[in-house]
Amino acid sequence: AQRVTQPEKLLSVFKGAPVELKCNYSYSGSPELFWYVQYSRQRLQLLLRHISRESIKGFTADLNKGETSFHLKKPFAQEEDSAMYYCALREGNNDMRFGAGTRLTVKP
Amino acid sequence: DTGVSQDPRHKITKRGQNVTFRCDPISEHNRLYWYRQTLGQGPEFLTYFQNEAQLEKSRLLSDRFSAERPKGSFSTLEIQRTEQGDSAMYLCASSIDENTEAFFGQGTRLTVV
Numbered sequence: 001a002q003r004v005t006q007p008e009k010l011l012s013v014f015k016g017a018p019v020e021l022k023c024n025y026s027y028s029g030s031p032e033l034f035w036y037v038q039y040s041r042q043r044l045q046l047l048l049r050h051i052s053r054e055s056i057k058g059f060t061a062d063l064n065k066g067e068t069s070f071h072l073k074k075p076f077a078q079e080e081d082s083a084m085y086y087c088a089l090r091e092g093n094n095d096m097r098f099g100a101g102t103r104l105t106v107k108p
Numbered sequence: 109d110t111g112v113s114q115d116p117r118h119k120i121t122k123r124g125q126n127v128t129f130r131c132d133p134i135s136e137h138n139r140l141y142w143y144r145q146t147l148g149q150g151p152e153f154l155t156y157f158q159n160e161a162q163l164e165k166s167r168l169l170s171d172r173f174s175a176e177r178p179k180g181s182f183s184t185l186e187i188q189r190t191e192q193g194d195s196a197m198y199l200c201a202s203s204i205d206e207n208t209e210a211f212f213g214q215g216t217r218l219t220v221v
Contacts, residue, residue, distance in 0.1 A: 004150075006150075009148070043111075043112075043212045043213060043214050043215070044151070044199070044201075044212040045211075045212065046209045046210070046211075049209070086150045086151070088150075090206075095141060095153045095156050095164060096141075096153070096210065097153060098143075098150035098151045098152070098153075099150050100148065100149050100150045101149070101150045
């Protein structure tokens with residue numbers, strides 16, 4: 001069963017525009033949600049996790065349990081934000097399940 | 109480089125052959141995960157270890173797949189009688205424990221011809 005859904009495979013915005021990458025999940029318990037990023041020719045790396053409530057590289061994500069969403073947002077996109085973004089869900093103390101990913105392109 | 113290391117980076121093999129991949133996690137990371145990623149998809153969970161114990165296996169891990177972590181350090185993933193559908197990027201990740209960040213390796217790209 002699909003646990004993490006990223007509805008947009010591709011997202012393109014202009015530099016300086018706001019960006020929102022959508023993520024919805026299905027899990028009955030208390031999930032732990034993550035955003036991972038993969039820049040060109042680099043390994044997958046953690047961007048942020050919901051429990052830390054941090055802003056990393058200007059990105060934030062709020063867990064909305066009512067809407068079962070964990071959308072990633074940035075008010076002003078930069079060209080260096082162009083990458084693949086994966087939303088991930090960890091169930092309990094077990095493994096992580098990833099969405100299919102969204103390729104973000106920030107145009108100059 | 110003190111990150112997660114995977115070897116080889118690329119492997120081309122003929123259908124029906126066996127292949128083995130190695131993952132060296134970050135030192136003192138107790139958790140080790142294997143994922144598979146095909147084009148256009150996110151990483152799909154295969155299996156994970158807590159030290160040397162294999163705690164969970166995905167339905168994706170058919171009988172032809174076996175993973176080991178004999179001393180709780182490096183891990184190997186073997187695929188027997190490879191099929192073209194096994195062509196994918198195989199990713200390894202490690203974390204200190206279940207509550208901490210997972211660090212990924214560069215992956216092993218397998219092509220079955």
